[in-house]
Amino acid sequence: MNDSASCLAPTAEPASLSADEARQWMFSAIAAVSGQEMVPLRSALGRVLASALIAPYDVPAYDNSAMDGYAVRGESLGGSQSVVLSVVGAAFAGKPFSGFVGPGQAVRIMTGAVLPAGADTVLLQEVVQVDGKTLIVPPGQRAGQNIRRAGEDLARGAVALAAGKRIGPAELGLMASLGLAEVAVRRRLRVAILATGDELAAVGAPLSPGELYDSNRYTLHGLLSRLGAEVIDIGSVADEPVALADKLREAATMADAIITTGGVSVGEADHVRPVLAGLGEIHFWNLNIRPGRPMAFGRIGQAWLFGLPGNPVAVMVNYVQFVLDALLRLSGVDPLPPRPLLSVVSAGPIRKQPGARAYLRGVVSLVDGCWLVSTSSPRGAGILRSMSEANCLIVLPEACAGVEAGECVQVQMFDGLF
Numbered sequence: 301m302n303d304s305a306s307c308l309a310p311t312a313e314p315a316s317l318s319a320d321e322a323r324q325w326m327f328s329a330i331a332a333v334s335g336q337e338m339v340p341l342r343s344a345l346g347r348v349l350a351s352a353l354i355a356p357y358d359v360p361a362y363d364n365s366a367m368d369g370y371a372v373r374g375e376s377l378g379g380s381q382s383v384v385l386s387v388v389g390a391a392f393a394g395k396p397f398s399g400f401v402g403p404g405q406a407v408r409i410m411t412g413a414v415l416p417a418g419a420d421t422v423l424l425q426e427v428v429q430v431d432g433k434t435l436i437v438p439p440g441q442r443a444g445q446n447i448r449r450a451g452e453d454l455a456r457g458a459v460a461l462a463a464g465k466r467i468g469p470a471e472l473g474l475m476a477s478l479g480l481a482e483v484a485v486r487r488r489l490r491v492a493i494l495a496t497g498d499e500l501a502a503v504g505a506p507l508s509p510g511e512l513y514d515s516n517r518y519t520l521h522g523l524l525s526r527l528g529a530e531v532i533d534i535g536s537v538a539d540e541p542v543a544l545a546d547k548l549r550e551a552a553t554m555a556d557a558i559i560t561t562g563g564v565s566v567g568e569a570d571h572v573r574p575v576l577a578g579l580g581e582i583h584f585w586n587l588n589i590r591p592g593r594p595m596a597f598g599r600i601g602q603a604w605l606f607g608l609p610g611n612p613v614a615v616m617v618n619y620v621q622f623v624l625d626a627l628l629r630l631s632g633v634d635p636l637p638p639r640p641l642l643s644v645v646s647a648g649p650i651r652k653q654p655g656a657r658a659y660l661r662g663v664v665s666l667v668d669g670c671w672l673v674s675t676s677s678p679r680g681a682g683i684l685r686s687m688s689e690a691n692c693l694i695v696l697p698e699a700c701a702g703v704e705a706g707e708c709v710q711v712q713m714f715d716g717l718f
């Protein structure tokens with residue numbers, strides 16, 4: 301796979317790469333990890349199906365009633381005339397009627413009960429009149445109505461879930477409806493995280509002058525835990541080549557992917573670049589986006605490397621725009637989920653120069669019956685509070701030269717991303 305990274309990843313630097321191009325490069329270079337395991341159904345939440353699930357039988361397994369009412373033969377209905385039928389029994393969910401519904405007969409039936417032999421139609425209890433064992437059916441009832449057909453949810457032999465499907469609550473229920481107690485899933489991803497920077501202090505320790513607490517590893521811990529990855533926290537390391545190389549080598553032996561923060565911007569911590577490049581095949585990208593412009597992508601041994609900028613907002617933006625889907629692909633998700641952008645009216649003007657694609661933290665909220673988006677203030681790319689206040693990213697295209705209040709902008713909602 302080192303070869304695929306080298307032929308796929310663009311090396312041209314400092315030529316700037318669009319977000320779309322960078323995503324394409326990554327996704328075409330990365331293939332799913334091999335390895336799978338059987339897990340009990342509940343533990344499969346968030347995991348990726350290793351192979352297609354073929355329905356072993358029909359769901360539902362038998363024709364049954366969609367409503368509470370009366371099971372009859374369509375031919376017994378009177379068309380435009382009302383008709384009188386006689387009630388000969390009852391069918392409950394789990395307690396079928398063992399007899400036969402003949403012409404002129406009806407069986408009281410509950411939702412989910414097996415459709416009795418002879419019947420092909422269910423009349424809603426609200427539309428008929430009952431008098432003892434006598435049923436008066438009004439005109440206008442249709443033969444075949446209110447029936448759930450065997451196999452209409454899942455047909456026996458059909459693909460119920462494709463390989464590569466990420467298992468959510470609906471898939472858990474669907475697999476349970478097929479009676480499955482365990483399922484084959486791809487193995488969990490192991491993702492190592494490492495913060496770099498001379499200025500970093502560990503939480504819980506006192507802060508010396510010029511230091512700041514390392515928050516990125518906690519943000520990443522949250523993002524990766526939500527993804528369902530096994531997080532290997534390598535800690536933080538100073539901007540010091542030998543120590544950095546040691547940490548990265550160690551990480552590469554343990555992880556499928558390594559995420560670093562800091563030290564990828566030109567000039568500020570340049571000595572980090574030769575270290576990364578010397579350890580594996582790493583490409584430094586100059587992305588045409590704000591924030592999150594500098595990013596490294598490549599491989600050290602068997603581990604993919606994502607070198608994110610140190611700026612806490614850029615960490616989240618780059619994770620969501622690039623790393624998230626790259627890790628999904630690595631974990632075997634196929635196809636990758638679409639990432640829809642929604643059009644929402646901007647509550648106020650937004651300043652922007654044409655050039656780079658901008659990701660601004662936004663708050664979509666209901667104002668006088670209209671959903672509007674406003675930028676979460678303040679705008680500074682290092683201000684993590686803006687990320688906490690936001691519920692979306694406002695995505696302004698490269699050519700955008702600012703937005704007027706009342707104009708539509710595109711937003712990417714956080715729901716479902718992390």
Ligand code: AMP
Pocket residue numbers: 495496497500512513514515516517561562563564565568569608609610611612682
């Ligand atoms: P860098 O990309 O290394 O130039 O880092 C840019 C800025 O991001 C630094 O000046 C810090 O303010 C901030 N930063 C870097 N690493 C971290 C971290 N682990 N946690 C919080 N902030 C960080």
Ligand code: MG
Pocket residue numbers: 496497498539562563568569610
């Ligand atoms: Mg730094």
